[in-house]
Amino acid sequence: MIDAALLPLQRRLLEPLARAIAARGISADHLTLAGFGIGLLAIPSLAFGSYGVALTLIALNRLFDGLDGAVARLASPTDRGAFLDIALDFAFYALVPLGFALADPAQNALPAAVLIAAFVGTGSSFLAFAVIAGQRGLRPEAYPTKGIYYLGGLTEGAETIGLFVAMCLFPDLFPVLALIFAAACAITTLTRWWQGWQAFAQPPA
Template sequence: MIDAMLLPFQRRLLDPAAHTLARKGVTADQLTLAGFGLGLLAIPALAFGLYGVALVFILLNRLADGLDGAVARLTTPTDRGAFLDIALDFAFYALVPVGFALASPDQNALPAAVLIAAFVGTGSSFLAFAVIAGQRGLRPEAYPSKGIYYLGGLTEGAETIALFIAMCLLPGLFPVLAYLFSAACLITTLTRWWQGWQAFADEPD
């Protein structure tokens, strides 16, 4: 919901580091893969109840996710990079609830499953819209630098990261937070279905 508003601030914050990394020959794909690897380390940390450690890895993952796009804009953005970025992002989002489920199966398994299902709804509607929009040559005005059509909604990247931070700081509230965010994801999915139904009602010229 607020990703577009945060983009200018994010770019001002990350551009100096991105320039340094680009000068040193670090590529956007390397940052994407490194960030995903760091994010994976959050899962065993969560499973063992090391929520502070997990939060550090989650934040490092998100930092790398911001830097890979900034470096790509300074060098040569590629379709492969755009694919890798979004594919690993969605995998990371789905794996974090698994870590909480492993930490406390009796308490967290069901809400984690519901949250993952909610992520499938938001992710599949996002990607399905992007595929058709790409075939029609559409570009999102709010996200002109994105490698694929970026369809907004009530639950976007910023809200998801805020959720993960809250879960790590208040792990006992994981079920409540998971169910509340799942409801918000349902709204996002339904609105994206409606947007797709409306946007693609007519065949392109």
């Protein structure tokens, strides 16, 4: 919901570091893969109840996620980079609830399953819209630098990361937070279905 407003600020903050990284020959794809690897380490940290460590790793994952785009814009963004970025992001989002489920299966497993199912709804509707929009040559006005059509909604990247931060700070509240956010994701999914229904009602010109 607030990603479009935050992106200009994020770009300004990350550009100096991105320039330094690019000057050392580190590519955007390298950052994407490294960030995903760091994010994966958050899962065992969560499973063993090391929530502070997990929060640090999640924050680093998101930092790398911002830097890969910043570095890509300094050179030439590629379709492979856009594919890697979105595919690994969605995998990471689903793995974080799994880590909480492993930490306390009795309390967290069902809410985690509900949240992951809700992520499937938001992710699949996002990607399905992007595929058809790409075929029609559409570009999102609010996200002109994105590698694929970026369809907004109530729950976007910023809200999801805010959720993960809250979960790490207050792990006992994971079930409540997961179910509330799953409901918000359901609203996002329904609105995206409606947007797709409306946007693609007519054959392409």
